[in-house]
Amino acid sequence: MFQVRLSDDVLESMAMAAIEAYCLGDGRRSRANQLETFGYVWGSKKTTANETVFFLEKMSLSLSAERTNGSVTPNAFAARLKNEVMTRWAPHRTMLGSFHTHPYQTLDEVKKCSGFEFSDPDFDCFHHNDFLWEQSGNNPVNFAMTICRLSRVRDSGWGECLRPNIWQFDVGEFRLWLNVCVGSLDDYGNRCLTGNKKSAAILDLNSRFFNEAGARFKLDAA
Numbered sequence: 001m002f003q004v005r006l007s008d009d010v011l012e013s014m015a016m017a018a019i020e021a022y023c024l025g026d027g028r029r030s031r032a033n034q035l036e037t038f039g040y041v042w043g044s045k046k047t048t049a050n051e052t053v054f055f056l057e058k059m060s061l062s063l064s065a066e067r068t069n070g071s072v073t074p075n076a077f078a079a080r081l082k083n084e085v086m087t088r089w090a091p092h093r094t095m096l097g098s099f100h101t102h103p104y105q106t107l108d109e110v111k112k113c114s115g116f117e118f119s120d121p122d123f124d125c126f127h128h129n130d131f132l133w134e135q136s137g138n139n140p141v142n143f144a145m146t147i148c149r150l151s152r153v154r155d156s157g158w159g160e161c162l163r164p165n166i167w168q169f170d171v172g173e174f175r176l177w178l179n180v181c182v183g184s185l186d187d188y189g190n191r192c193l194t195g196n197k198k199s200a201a202i203l204d205l206n207s208r209f210f211n212e213a214g215a216r217f218k219l220d221a222a
Contacts, residue, residue, distance in 0.1 A: 001050060001051040001052075001200050001202070002051065002052050002053075002054065002139075002141075002182040002184075002194065002200055002201045002202065003051055003052070003053045003054070003202050003204055004054045004056065004141055004180050004182065004201060004202065004203055004204060005053065005054060005055050005056065005204040005205075005206075006056050006203070006204070006205055006206075007055075007056060007057050007206075008206065008207050009057065009058070009059075010041060010056050010057065010058065010059045011178075011205060011207055013039075013059040013060075013061070014039075014059055014099055014143065014145050014178070015145070015171055015176060017037050017039060017059075017061050017099075017101070018037065018101045018103075018145045018147045018174075018176060019147065019171065019172075019174055020037075021033075021034075021035045021036065021037035021067065021101060021103070022034050022035070022101075022103050022147050022149075022174070023217075025067070026067050034069055034103040034105065035067040035068060035069060035072075035103065036067050036068065036069070036070070036071060036072035036100060036101050036102065036103060037061060037062075037065065037067055037072060037100065037101050038061070038062045038065040038067075038072045038074050038098065038099065038100045038101075039059050039060055039061040039062050039098065039099045039100075040059070040060055040062065040078075040079055040082055040083075040095060040097070040098055040099070041056050041058065041059045041095075041096055041097050041098065041099055041141065041143070042056070042057065042058040042059075042060075042086055042090070042093040042094060042095050042096060043055045043056035043057045043058065043093060043094065043096050044057075044092070044093065044094060044096075045094070045096065045136075045137075045139060047139075052139060052182075052184075054096060054139075054141055054182075056096065056097075056141070057093060058086070058090070058093060059099060060082055060086075062074055062075065062078045062082070064078050065078065069103065071121070072100050072101075074098075079095070079098075079131050079132065079135075080131065082095075083095045083135065094135065094136065094137075095132065095135040095136065096135075096136045096139075096140060096141055097132060097136065097140045097141035097142055097143065098126070098129070098132060098140075098142055098143070099142075099143040099144075099145065100122075100143070100144060100145075101144070101145045101146070101147060102115050102116070102144055102145070102146040102147070103146075103147050103148070104146065104147070104148040105148065105149070106148055106149070106151075107148050107150060107151075107175060109148065110146060110148050110175075110177075115146050115148075115177075116144070116146040116162070116166060116168070116177035116179055117144075117179065117196045118142070118144050118179060118181055118195075118196055122142070122144060122181075123181070123193055123195075126140070126142045126181065126183065126193065127183070127191055127193060133183065133191065136183075138183070138184065138185050138191075139182065139183065139184055140182070140183045141180060141181070141182050141183075141201075142180070142181045142182075142183070143178060143179065143180055143181075144178075144179045144181075145176055145177065145178050145179075146176065146177040146179070147174055147175070147176050147177075148174070148175055149173055149174055149175075150170065150173050150174065150175050153170070153172065153173050153211070153213055153215060153216055154170075154213050155211070155213045156169070156170045156211045158205075158207060159205075161203075162177070163197070163199065164199060164201070164202040164203065165179060165180050165181070165194070165196075165199040165201045165202065165203055166178065166179045166180075166203070167203050167205055169211075170211040171211060172211070172215055172216055172217045173216045173217065174217075178203065178205075179196075180199075180201050180203050181193055181194050181195065181196075181199070181201060182194045182200070182201040
């Protein structure tokens, strides 16, 4: 069993990154929006006989990642570069995983294809990321944050748990889903992932954000 605890700072950083890439793109191409984006997460972990608990405290967006509407490709050297900085700045923190987004135009699109799930390419990239596996002690975590724009904004409390590994919540006129996957080694030393359904990974979020009806963002300049 894996319990994944996110600080408010990490969750806020993820949401802001997802919303900015969705509305404004990456600044490299005019009018290119609804892009995916990518980052890395740091923290610590504690393992007992029955479970591993992750405490995630920091997320850093990767500015050098190549973004499109349907994919994001991290720079091969970005993880090492950022980790070198973190090792000097906060040596008590360990690089434990990565974060990326899934942008969709509408809620119907997300529901139609279960866009809040990890894709096969997501799993393949995560499975073969040797640096993350090495840094995390063969226990990396991977986050996918799906985002779409809502046609109506209603009052909503702090989200809804779709499954232990998926949390859904609204910020302004945007709906977001956070999905987590955890990697580990089996008895034979092979890499395995918790997957989508019937996951052994549990999200533990402490935020108490409330989204008000009609509280749309002021995005006229965009």
